Amino acid sequence: MTTIPTRWRTTFEEQLDDAARRLQVATGHLERSEGGRALQSAYPAVVAAATVRVWLEHPPWARPLPTSELQRLTRESFPNRFAGIAALDLKDVLTSPWPADAVRPYLEEAQGFVKETRARLAICLAQD
Secondary structure, three states, X not given: OOOXXXXXXXHHHHXXXXXXXXXXXXXXXXXXXXXHHHHHHHHHHHHHHHHHHHHHHOOOOOOOXXXXXXXXXXXXXXXXXXXXXXXXXXXXXXXXXXXXXXXXXXXHHHHHHHHHXXXXXXXXXXXX
């Protein structure tokens, strides 16, 4: 692993901070039994964490990936439930009514995914 430039460290951390904020919003929606809104908030958090994972494997400061490749690798990095959603018509999935109980496992998976991604980043930064 190469040293992560300061600019990119900040970008990675901002991505994960944004993901954490989105998950807090999703939790609030879930507590109000707004399953669909919770999923709409959690999905971009997963995208952000997956993007950081791809960047850790393919440092963008060394050789930026073409947009289509970055998108493909990001989707491939999604955890199980979100990979399933990404394979469907995303607009329909995220705008459909979702019961809160059905969304709870998605939110838990997203929270774990973001937490694991933050841990991976911390390990990489400690190695610099």
